Amino acid sequence: MLLVNLGTPDSPQTRDVRRYLRQFLSDPRVLDMPALNRWLLLNLIILPLRSRRSAEAYTKIWSAEGSPLLIHGRALRERVARELGPEYVVELAMRYGSPSVAAALKRLEQDATARLIVVPLFPQFSEAATGSALAHVDACLAGRWGDGAALTVRSFCEEPAFIAALAGLARPLLRDFRPDHVLLSYHGLPESQLRRSDAGSGHGCLERPDCCEALSPANRECYRAQCFATSRALIRALELRDGQVSTSFQSRMGRTPWIRPYTDEIVARLAERGVKRLAVLCPAFVADCLETLEEIGLRLREQWRTLGGEDLLLCPCPNAEPAWAAGVAELVRARATQR
Numbered sequence: 001m002l003l004v005n006l007g008t009p010d011s012p013q014t015r016d017v018r019r020y021l022r023q024f025l026s027d028p029r030v031l032d033m034p035a036l037n038r039w040l041l042l043n044l045i046i047l048p049l050r051s052r053r054s055a056e057a058y059t060k061i062w063s064a065e066g067s068p069l070l071i072h073g074r075a076l077r078e079r080v081a082r083e084l085g086p087e088y089v090v091e092l093a094m095r096y097g098s099p100s101v102a103a104a105l106k107r108l109e110q111d112a113t114a115r116l117i118v119v120p121l122f123p124q125f126s127e128a129a130t131g132s133a134l135a136h137v138d139a140c141l142a143g144r145w146g147d148g149a150a151l152t153v154r155s156f157c158e159e160p161a162f163i164a165a166l167a168g169l170a171r172p173l174l175r176d177f178r179p180d181h182v183l184l185s186y187h188g189l190p191e192s193q194l195r196r197s198d199a200g201s202g203h204g205c206l207e208r209p210d211c212c213e214a215l216s217p218a219n220r221e222c223y224r225a226q227c228f229a230t231s232r233a234l235i236r237a238l239e240l241r242d243g244q245v246s247t248s249f250q251s252r253m254g255r256t257p258w259i260r261p262y263t264d265e266i267v268a269r270l271a272e273r274g275v276k277r278l279a280v281l282c283p284a285f286v287a288d289c290l291e292t293l294e295e296i297g298l299r300l301r302e303q304w305r306t307l308g309g310e311d312l313l314l315c316p317c318p319n320a321e322p323a324w325a326a327g328v329a330e331l332v333r334a335r336a337t338q339r
Contacts, residue, residue, distance in 0.1 A: 008070050057290060105144075119328065137150065163233045169315060183247075189259055251295060
């Protein structure tokens with residue numbers, strides 16, 4: 001089996017961060033615009049302006065062992081391998097950066113693997129993350145396992161094992177912290193990506209207030225709808241009350257509309273309501289990374305204090321917790337028996 005996460009630079013140095021951002025943002029599924037526009041935006045605006053700032057942000061979360069995303073990914077690979085036993089060979093790869101998908105597939109091929117199960121480590125499906133990862137795996141495979149040999153887990157936004165791992169980590173922390181409000185903050189996407197994926201379904205993406213209130217055949221692979229499905233499952237698992245929890249989206253970039261509500265705007269409204277103790281979960285991420293540790297744990301925490309908040313609790317991602325490793329193994333076994 002192949003675990004695939006998004007990626008990380010080799011170091012927090014500006015040159016390595018620039019190289020990583022170039023590979024990541026050159027992907028047309030990530031910046032889905034005409035090729036010339038993407039090249040101009042990337043090379044004239046994003047890389048000159050963002051590389052150093054991103055490097056400074058990575059420096060704040062980097063440890064002596066390296067990137068948190070890679071550290072947690074390696075630990076998860078080891079625990080999943082132990083859960084699955086000798087019948088399985090487990091590798092970890094990054095869609096961008098190292099360890100590469102091509103290198104991981106080569107190692108699996110050397111083990112004479114007959115069937116490949118690919119698990120993109122993105123709970124909610126999006127073309128920018130899951131779609132890109134699966135397309136890249138297909139391109140690297142180039143028929144080496146034969147047609148139909150690769151089985152994939154496309155999303156697990158409501159899977160009991162995923163929800164149980166998140167809730168199991170958060171429950172004792174919330175009990176001790178006693179928050180006034182719980183915020184479920186997901187990574188954002190441009191609205192245009194959702195509408196493009198919805199084209200022809202007749203669902204009317206983002207046109208109604210109840211657009212994402214339930215999953216249906218028409219929006220089954222809508223990223224925003226899957227995020228709200230994860231929120232509903234977590235609210236049930238944590239037994240949160242109405243009015244005690246909100247869902248929002250972080251990490252927007254540029255001036256084009258991204259999916260709402262925005263995390264930074266939600267926290268401002270919560271502060272105006274008198275909320276003082278805020279707990280944040282990031283259920284779009286299975287491993288702590290730049291978007292959780294720096295964007296929420298540092299920058300959002302500082303914003304919260306500036307707004308008059310007393311304290312902010314960032315609940316950790318599942319990372320390589322035993323319950324999550326067992327959950328991944330459960331997902332893999334279930335997928336393997338479907339064929």
